[in-house]
Amino acid sequence: xxxITQAPTSQILAAGRSMTLRCTQxxxxxxxxxxxxxxxxxxxxxxxxxxxGTTGKGEVPDGYSVSRANTDDFPLTLASAVxxxxxxxxxxxxxxxxxxxxxxxxxxLSIL
Amino acid sequence: DAKTTQPPSMDCAEGRAANLPCNxxxxxxxxxxxxxxxxxxxxxxxxxxxxxxxxxxxxxxxxITEDRKSSTLILPHATLRDTAVYYCIVRVVGTNAGKSTxxxxxxxxxxx
Numbered sequence: 001x002x003x004i005t006q007a008p009t010s011q012i013l014a015a016g017r018s019m020t021l022r023c024t025q026x027x028x029x030x031x032x033x034x035x036x037x038x039x040x041x042x043x044x045x046x047x048x049x050x051x052x053g054t055t056g057k058g059e060v061p062d063g064y065s066v067s068r069a070n071t072d073d074f075p076l077t078l079a080s081a082v083x084x085x086x087x088x089x090x091x092x093x094x095x096x097x098x099x100x101x102x103x104x105x106x107x108x109l110s111i112l
Numbered sequence: 113d114a115k116t117t118q119p120p121s122m123d124c125a126e127g128r129a130a131n132l133p134c135n136x137x138x139x140x141x142x143x144x145x146x147x148x149x150x151x152x153x154x155x156x157x158x159x160x161x162x163x164x165x166x167x168x169x170x171x172x173x174x175x176i177t178e179d180r181k182s183s184t185l186i187l188p189h190a191t192l193r194d195t196a197v198y199y200c201i202v203r204v205v206g207t208n209a210g211k212s213t214x215x216x217x218x219x220x221x222x223x224x
Contacts, residue, residue: 042213044214097203
């Protein structure tokens with residue numbers, strides 16, 4: 001069973017470059033989320049989607065964009081990466097916004 | 113969503129019960145209390161959640177005070193593999209509320 005798949009697992013990116021982190025779930029969950037986790041800290045919500053076709057801003061949305069064209073995919077794009085975006089990025093999904101979230105294994109992103 | 117307060121760290125002897133407190137004094141009537149844990153650098157794992165009644169599953173028990181301003185996660189017989197960061201969060205019930213902040217959590221260390 002796949003659950004949530006994130007790609008790539010890790011990436012080193014030059015500052016100023018753009019990048020899209022991929023997230024795919026096979027559970028037909030309605031809601032999806034992107035978090036970032038800086039070293040030694042908790043998770044902070046970047047963007048979320050209650051259902052396909054809708055998105056919303058979380059706690060730290062600046063510098064990131066998302067789209068939800070279908071139920072399964074929720075890509076996160078950094079248009080012009082900056083070193084402060086170095087972090088571990090987790091994607092999650094849930095049946096609805098008040099149901100338990102299932103998390104992927106994360107993408108470790110370093111911006112140099 | 114209401115903010116939660118957790119102690120930064122706790123120790124527990126292997127085989128004993130681990131009681132992890134969480135304060136959510138500003139919780140509103142339509143917010144659930146959720147607990148997750150994160151082992152090392154893996155994605156968070158859902159443990160249990162509740163609205164106002166105490167809950168129990170195969171992993172843990174959740175005790176919510178009558179005024180709902182605090183809760184306690186109980187791991188009845190802690191093992192070394194329960195060493196992790198435990199997060200208490202509150203989330204609004206509804207179809208248009210996907211925001212959730214994890215905070216820094218409690219680092220539980222189970223010792224032999």
